[in-house]
Amino acid sequence: xxxxxxxxxxxxxxxxxxxxxxxxxxxxxxxxxxxxxxxxxxxxxxxxxxxxxxxxxxxxxxxxxxxxx
Numbered sequence: 376x377x378x379x380x381x382x383x384x385x386x387x388x389x390x391x392x393x394x395x396x397x398x399x400x401x402x403x404x405x406x407x408x409x410x411x412x413x414x415x416x417x418x419x420x421x422x423x424x425x426x427x428x429x430x431x432x433x434x435x436x437x438x439x440x441x442x443x444x
Contacts, residue, residue: 384403386432389405390432393408394433394434394435395431395433395434395437396408396409396431396432397409397415397429397430397431398415398429398430398432399415399416399418399424399428399429400427400428400429400430401424401427401428406422406424407422407424407427412431415429416429
């Protein structure tokens, strides 16, 4: 059985430069950013980029949700 290796991506600079933005990450680098996930996906399609991970970077004033249980 093959094992899958996990790779850590350092996004410290991206979080500081793009707070609150949606970003696409590929090969450990931000390859696209936008205000909405739809904008990011559309840009990836236009640029013919596949296999990117899309997530939102937190903004400093974002509220944190803490759950119990």
